[in-house]
Structure formats: structure tokens, C-alpha cells
Amino acid sequence: MRGSPLFALILALAAAPAAAHAQTPAGAFFTSLTRLCGQTFSGTVVESDATADAAMREATLTMTVASCAADEIRIPFHVGADHSRTWVVTRLPGDRLRLKHDHRHTDGTQDEVSQYGGDTTGPGAADLQRFPADAQSIALFTRTGRAVSNTNVWSLGLTPQVFTYELARPGRLFRVAFDLKSPVP
Numbered sequence: 001m002r003g004s005p006l007f008a009l010i011l012a013l014a015a016a017p018a019a020a021h022a023q024t025p026a027g028a029f030f031t032s033l034t035r036l037c038g039q040t041f042s043g044t045v046v047e048s049d050a051t052a053d054a055a056m057r058e059a060t061l062t063m064t065v066a067s068c069a070a071d072e073i074r075i076p077f078h079v080g081a082d083h084s085r086t087w088v089v090t091r092l093p094g095d096r097l098r099l100k101h102d103h104r105h106t107d108g109t110q111d112e113v114s115q116y117g118g119d120t121t122g123p124g125a126a127d128l129q130r131f132p133a134d135a136q137s138i139a140l141f142t143r144t145g146r147a148v149s150n151t152n153v154w155s156l157g158l159t160p161q162v163f164t165y166e167l168a169r170p171g172r173l174f175r176v177a178f179d180l181k182s183p184v185p
Contacts, residue, residue, distance in 0.1 A: 024095045024123065025095075025123045025124045025125050025126050025129075026091070026095045026096060026097050026120060026123060026124055026129065027091075027095060028126035029097065029124065029125075029126055029127070029128075029129050029156075029158060030073070030089070030091055030097065032126070032127075032158050033065065033068075033073055033089065033158060034065075034068045034073060036065040036163070036180070037065045037066075037067075037068035037073070038065065038066075039064070039065055039183045040062055040063070040064040040183060040184040040185075041062065041063055041064075041163065041178040041179060041180055041182075041183055041184060042060070042061065042062055042178065042179060042182070042184050043061035043062065043063060043165075043176045043177060043178040043179070044061065044176065044177055044179075045057045045061070045174070045175070045176055046164075046175050046176065046177045047166070047173050047174060047175035048173070048174045048175070049172065049173075049174070053174060055079075056079060056174075056176075059079045059080035059082075060078075060079075060080055061077070061078070061079060061176060061178075062077075062078045062184060063075050063076065063077050063078070063087075063163070063165075063178055064076050064078075070091075071090060071091040072088065072089070072090045072091070073088070073089045073090075074086055074087075074088055074102075075087040075088075075089070077165070083106075084103050084104050084105065084106075084111065085101065085102070085103055086101075086102040086103075086104070087099060087100075087101060087102075087156075087165070088100045088101075088102055088117075089156070092119060095123065096119055096120045096121075097119070097120045097124070097129050097131070098117065098118070098119045098120075098131070099117040099118060099119075099129075099131040099154055099156065100115050100116065100117040101114065101115070101116050101117055102114055102115060112144060113140065113141075113144055113146070115136070115140075116133070116136070116137035116140055116141070116149075117131055117133075117134065117137060117154060118131035118132045118133050118134040118137060118152075118153075118154065119131060119134055127157060127158055127159050128155060128156070128157045128158075129155065129156050130153055130154070130155045131153065131154045131155070131156075132152070132153045133149065133150060133151065133152045133153070137149075137150075137152070138150045148169070148172075149169065151169045151170060152167060152168070152169050153167075153168050153169065154166065154167055154168075155168070159180075160180065161179070161180055161181055162177050162178065162179065162180060163177070163178040163180055164176065164177050164178070165178075
């Protein structure tokens with residue numbers, strides 16, 4: 001059977017779903033992000049509100065693609081000495097991705113405003129994925145007096161040169177770009 005055309009067809013069909021998954025925009029994005037695992041990069045605020053984001057503009061910004069599993073990537077985002085933020089990108093069924101923001105206090109306990117984010121609603125692109133606020137996030141924002149954030153859309157961009165994190169909503173745009181050409185030791 002090993003040399004038969006039927007065996008070759010069975011092998012090809014068995015490999016097809018994995019190959020197709022890697023070739024989809026979300027799969028390609030996730031795979032490209034995992035290639036950065038273990039590396040740290042410095043960032044710069046490139047779009048923001050001058051008043052609301054003044055402290056962020058003045059701080060040293062770094063991201064570390066710290067943990068890469070088959071279906072989850074964890075990216076701590078440090079703003080100066082503040083290490084409370086981690087972006088969590090998860091692969092979902094149906095070739096979609098999820099972005100969540102894990103906020104922790106210095107003792108490791110979860111902040112009241114944590115685990116917010118959203119899921120991609122379409123295929124996106126190999127270099128850009130968008131995450132509109134999900135129902136859980138909208139409920140959290142409303143409960144904590146942050147209903148202005150209910151229309152948030154987060155975007156992650158990834159090219160060989162730059163990783164971008166963006167938050168957009170009517171009247172608000174915040175974007176940080178990280179230089180992938182020069183990892184931080």
C-alpha cells in the first residue's frame with residue numbers, strides 16, 4: 001500500500017488542512033508573530049492624543065514576544081517601569097484570532113479592567129489583524145464607567161520591519177510602532 005497512488009492521495013489529503021491553515025491570513029499572521037518569540041523590541045508612539053498619552057510618549061516602550069504556544073502568544077508591553085500589561089493573541093477555530101489585554105498589579109493579581117479585547121470578524125491580512133471590542137469587553141467597560149471604549153477596535157500590524165499596536169475609536173487614535181530590525185538585548 002505504501003507505494004500505491006491511494007496511499008499518496010491519503011497523505012496529501014491529511015496534510016492539506018495544516019498547509020491550508022498556515023496559508024490563511026490569520027494563520028500567516030500568527031506564524032510570523034511566533035518567529036519573533038524570545039525577542040524584545042523598542043517602540044515609539046507614532047499616533048496619539050498629546051494630552052491623554054503624554055506619559056506614554058515620554059516613557060521607554062518595549063514589547064517582548066515572551067511565550068509562544070501552538071494556539072497562544074503572550075506579549076508583555078512595558079511602559080517604563082510599568083510592567084502591568086500583556087497582550088494575548090489566541091488562535092481560534094474558523095481561522096480567526098483573539099486579542100486580549102491582561103492587566104496585572106505588581107503583586108500579580110488581576111486588575112479590575114483586564115481581559116478586554118475582541119476577536120477578528122473576517123480573514124484580515126497576513127500583515128494586519130483587527131479586533132473590535134467583544135461583548136465581554138463592552139460589559140466590562142460599561143460596568144466600570146468606561147463606555148466610551150465600547151466602540152474600540154484594536155489592530156496589530158506585522159511586517160518584517162515593524163510591529164504596530166493600535167487602538168482606534170471615534171475621536172481617539174493611539175498607535176505604537178516597534179522596530180523589528182533592531183531587537184533589544
